[in-house]
Amino acid sequence: MPESTIIAQFQTxxxxxxxxxxxxxxxxxxxxxxVAILQAATQIQDQTLPLTVxxxxxxxxxxxxxxxxxxxxxxxxxxxxxxxxxxxx
Numbered sequence: 649m650p651e652s653t654i655i656a657q658f659q660t661x662x663x664x665x666x667x668x669x670x671x672x673x674x675x676x677x678x679x680x681x682x683v684a685i686l687q688a689a690t691q692i693q694d695q696t697l698p699l700t701v702x703x704x705x706x707x708x709x710x711x712x713x714x715x716x717x718x719x720x721x722x723x724x725x726x727x728x729x730x731x732x733x734x735x736x737x
Contacts, residue, residue, distance in 0.1 A: 683698045683702075
């Protein structure tokens with residue numbers, strides 16, 4: 649198996665991982681920032697509030713955009729299994 653094939657598969661995989669992970673991470677970051685600003689403005693010292701809100705926001709993001717995010721992952725997995733015989737020669 650040539651190294652270029654391995655590198656190409658790895659690059660594609662890393663692009664898909666970034667595509668899948670980026671929306672929930674951005675939502676968690678934005679929600680965390682908003683909650684932190686609200687906590688600073690109202691002087692609330694509760695430590696569980698940001699985590700609870702982030703978990704709910706990320707869960708909603710995955711529930712809403714889950715199929716869109718996982719489609720490239722499944723397509724790439726199917727492509728790897730279909731091309732497995734030619735890749736391993």
